[in-house]
Amino acid sequence: MKIYFTTCLLLAAIIIGFANTLTAEDSSAKVDERFLQANDRTFRFFDTQEEQSWQEPFFFMQMADTQYGMFTGNKGFEQEEALVQQAVEHINRLRPRFVIVCGDLTNATPDQDRYQAQVAQYHQDFSKVDPEIPLVCVCGNHDLGNRPTPKSIATYKENFGDDYFSFWVGGVYNIVLNSSVLKDPTGAPEVLAAQQTWLGQQLERANEGKAQHIFVFQHHPLFLKREDEPDQYFNIPLERRTPLVNQLKQARVRAVFAGHYHRNSYGVAGEMEMITTGPVGRPLGKDPSGFRIVKVHQSKIEHQYWGMDDVPEHIELTEETAAP
Template identity: 65%
Template sequence: MMNRSTIVLPFILCLLGTPLLQADEPAEVDSNRFQQARSRTFLAFDSQTEWTWSKPYFFMQLADPQYGMFTGNQGLDREKVLVEQAVEHINRLQPKFVIVCGDLTNATPNQARYEAQVTQYQQDFSLIDSKIPLVCVCGNHDVGNRPNAESIARYTHHFGDDYFSFWVGGVFHVVLNSSLLKDPSDTPERLQQQQAWLERQLQHPRVKDAKHIFVFLHHPLFLEQEDEPDQYFNIPLERRTPLIALLKEAHVRAIFAGHYHRNAYGRAGEMEMITTGPVGRPLGKDPSGLRIVQVQETSIEHNYHTLDTVPAAIE
């Protein structure tokens, strides 16, 4: 039986002219969609059926929506408009999956506006067709420049595991927490755990038969040269060099990153290092956009498109 306050409160709110639901209020967020990265895998894809090559496919990579960056955390409108454009393209093209390579928000987990930015991100990205899996990667704004147990826990509460792997059509995909590689000083044991896990993944007998191996993270390992000097936008050589050696040995085909807020490209032997410009605020000459990656059995093709030049269809 309803108590008196249950009946009276909505009545009072209506009298005050405050509707219980705004007409333009976003639909309820499907929180399960943002919790697909669990137990170090991505539940939207069944590894048992995705181990083998089936046919060519394409996916779309976004980076740095970074809600709040345009206004220093004072507003989210400009990011919202750009993401809405991207979502329209995604729903029209119907990729195999979409992956967002970090800095989902501008505020970090210990800042006051973090939760509001997470809410806006989830509301906007929930508008992607439910048949298209959405993969989220953590960036330095998502777990902090020096991640710790608490900041990672805040991220995983909203978005699932910070590192994991999954199969799609005979291709093996690895997602890493690159903030641990950038500065592990507050939680060195977590970097060790990720490293041990990565080595086990790459040494698995089935992975050796993958048509391609792709790695996704937020920070580029390097921008143009694998031995370039340390700087803000790459991973320090101390951890970069042995990681590149490991990835080369495993025959990783390509690494996809964001963080730079513009495009960059380099190679380490046959392995491509692909840095994608932002769907949010640009910091260079590359306008806001996204990357389309077409995967063939023996090759890949990838192109960055501004939000105004995304093709009408993918052959």
């Protein structure tokens, strides 16, 4: 009996070890290529030659702060999962030119235990977006940590692609920034310096290519209401904000889109709009969980935030609104 009992314990240990090995292998399984299309500082879904010229009005969907785990303090993510699945249904029905998620894809940071589970759920849910609809991912402070490091940025890139990049769509130049190093560059000053050099090159490229509009996407708002408002948790410090805002205005950037605030906010700097969009996940104000629909016309843009339960059945791009 003693020998039998010992044998059973050994078999159980082997089975548990085998199961743990499978779990480890599953957690490190190769990421679906659709989440890694931001590569070599461009978004590979779009062909530059085809997309560099204006053709016709289009719309895209801007989301932010899916933040799996925020409702429960990382104990579960059922509510975020349900909201994202609802968002995916809207995406597949409306069929935007692209959809972009402006950061805080997860609530856990790369150095926390529940991070990989939240990443896996994000991948699982957003893999249900029709593959013909490009999904663009932007890094936020939860994706990198409040003080990003080369290690945390590398972990993000393994799961979601580059932390900053650019791409043409329909004659519009789109620039995605890592705003976490703008917020606090002390853990990765070399990343901020490289991004700043690269940004100058992209703004030149956009203007040389006669972009119909230039859009910037990031997680942190540059500011919520006014370009000279005091520093606070939800904006970029004035030390780095002021020169960047001036640079973007000089380059004729049409709009900057952000999240992070978990509610909506709007401001302008000259002719440049600062558009802060509420969360897909947990709200922190009166605005419900939802996303923004942005209509892009040759001479203007129109945008509106929609609560998840109020999204229209289809999007109209009429000749009247499309005319310059």
